Amino acid sequence: MNKFFKRMSTAFLAVTVAASGIFVSPKVSLAAGEPDVNANAAMAIEASTGKILYKKNSDQLMGIASMTKTMDEYLLFERINNGKLKWDDKVTISDYAHEVSQDRTLSNVPLRNGEKYTVKELYEAMAIYSANGAAIALAEKIAGSEAKFVEMMNKKATQLKLGKHKFVNATGLNNSDLKGKEQVGSKNDENQMTAQGMALLAKKLIQKYPDVLKTASITKKDFRPNTSDRIAMSNWNWLLPGLIYGRKGVDGLKTGTTDYAGMCLTATAQQNGMRVITVVLHANGGKGKGSHNSARFDETNKMLDYAFNNFKVMDVESKKAAVKNPATIDVSKGKSGTADLVTAEAAKLVVPKATDKPQLDKKVILDKKEVEAPVKGGTEVGNLTIKLKGGDNLGYIDGSQTAKVPVVTKETIEEANWFVSMLHSIGSFFSGIGSYVADGVMGWFN
Incomplete structure (x- = not known):
């Protein structure tokens, strides 16, 4: 029995050493430290x-x-x-x-x-x-x-x-x-x-x-x-x-x-x-x-x-890709009340060489909440900022901390004719009345 346990212990130790060797192998992709530039x-x-x-x-x-x-x-x-x-x-x-x-x-x-x-x-x-x-x-x-x-x-x-x-x-x-x-x-x-x-x-x-x-x-x-x-x-x-x-x-x-x-x-x-x-x-x-x-x-x-x-440099967003949060921008005096938003160009990031699927933080920042019709497709209205999650703090040569891609309107929104504009105005009026009445009714119970 003692010989059995001894053999088992030896085998277990060998497996443990071999396994630990896997984790310290130089083949594992780890980024080298920054150079010491003299x-x-x-x-x-x-x-x-x-x-x-x-x-x-x-x-x-x-x-x-x-x-x-x-x-x-x-x-x-x-x-x-x-x-x-x-x-x-x-x-x-x-x-x-x-x-x-x-x-x-x-x-x-x-x-x-x-x-x-x-x-x-x-x-x-x-x-x-x-x-x-x-x-x-x-x-x-x-x-x-x-x-x-x-x-x-x-x-x-x-x-x-x-x-x-x-x-x-x-x-x-x-x-x-x-x-x-x-x-x-x-x-x-x-x-x-x-x-x-x-x-x-x-x-x-x-x-x-x-x-x-x-x-x-x-x-x-x-x-x-x-x-x-x-x-x-x-x-x-x-x-x-x-x-x-x-x-x-x-x-x-x-x-x-x-x-x-x-x-x-x-x-x-x-x-x-x-x-x-x-x-x-x-x-x-x-x-x-x-x-x-x-x-x-x-x-x-x-x-x-x-x-x-x-x-390495990696493509992380394609040109004309739909963006989120927000996905649209409000359009006043237009045939449509909103315009869809897309990227104006592809976006690239520098990532660690071993990266296959980078985890990204994306944020859409609009210059203003609303644009006035007519609005041509491709009109720039803001930026999409992109950065690696947990990335470094070195930033970019222009002083920014994230990559930026212009965000543009996907399609042209034409100006509404007088009849559609009137309907929009009427709708807005009654919407306002409804809100006023609703607020008044709610006030009865306060």
């Missing part, structure tokens, strides 16, 4: 939704160095898009742009004083090689002077709601590097933004002008090939495939380096249908291990790994 500030977002995946000191104003040129690109593409500038337009190089371009201790392609270059040549030099003289030349072409261009930069940053910012030049250099020709601010001023502002600018630039990635992803290109001015340009974003720290899916966006700003990088990568944007300001933060040159790429990789390993 930088003064950092942020990671999903591009299509603006969902914040990671942030560190994201609202602190810091130097951004040559990441400034993403704002240059936004203003340039805006001019191209509205027809005020063309890629083959000529730009005459000023004394100022020429002098800055001759300093090869800075990122530059040497430009000839008084020579004409195309907008596209200068743009590619700026976007690929971070050429500072080229950035000044484009600023002067767009605004007439760098000072006026800086006004445009600050105005656009406010318009785009990028948060705290300070632009003093078009390059991102310290003003002391501008050969005594700084036009805005003091001698040692530099451009500043927050990590959140940089991430939002990158999101808006990529979504509105996606062609920017065609140039940002170029690893190597000759400036003025087949001429005596030829310069072999290599992209400073070494995360691009084929370069030193090449990573699959990376196709942008912009590096930046000054003594004040440190090693900075705004990067973007796409994988399995999800695009992530990351920002690193002053990688290493003056401490920690790692090569000074590799730091911004190492820290960016931490955020990209975290994003792609733990999250």
Whole structure:
């Protein structure tokens, strides 16, 4: 009998250990902890939704160095898009742009004083090689002077709601590097933004002008090939495939380096249908291990790994789906007293990668309780807010805490003719009388 119980105990222990092994198996899908990003500030977002995946000191104003040129690109593409500038337009190089371009201790392609270059040549030099003289030349072409261009930069940053910012030049250099020709601010001023502002600018630039990635992803290109001015340009974003720290899916966006700003990088990568944007300001933060040159790429990789390993984008509501609570909106003076409500577009959420059927909190918020006929189908009357139950508190890049989808009327409600309007009025009158009488009768018994 003792041997029997001993054998049974051994068998039970083996089963228990095996079972416990099931629960600690590394195959179980558990989200990894947030990365420890060694930088003064950092942020990671999903591009299509603006969902914040990671942030560190994201609202602190810091130097951004040559990441400034993403704002240059936004203003340039805006001019191209509205027809005020063309890629083959000529730009005459000023004394100022020429002098800055001759300093090869800075990122530059040497430009000839008084020579004409195309907008596209200068743009590619700026976007690929971070050429500072080229950035000044484009600023002067767009605004007439760098000072006026800086006004445009600050105005656009406010318009785009990028948060705290300070632009003093078009390059991102310290003003002391501008050969005594700084036009805005003091001698040692530099451009500043927050990590959140940089991430939002990158999101808006990529979504509105996606062609920017065609140039940002170029690893190597000759400036003025087949001429005596030829310069072999290599992209400073070494995360691009084929370069030193090449990573699959990376196709942008912009590096930046000054003594004040440190090693900075705004990067973007796409994988399995999800695009992530990351920002690193002053990688290493003056401490920690790692090569000074590799730091911004190492820290960016931490955020990209975290994003792609733990999250995915999921459709959670279809376009023209009926909403609830309320499902309709009141319509005055219409042939129908109500209009059905539907979503204007599909809704997406960023969810943990193992999620199959997310539990959602949905809420319809109408701008007003009633609309007046005639009401066209597709008229926006409010929003449907959607969030994961028990979700995180990081929110979205625009400051909201939920995803939002416009709610619109499903069908057109035409204005009622005079007869129908009269009947509605009579009905309302007698309804009011009925309520009055009912209230009076109830009063007899009080």
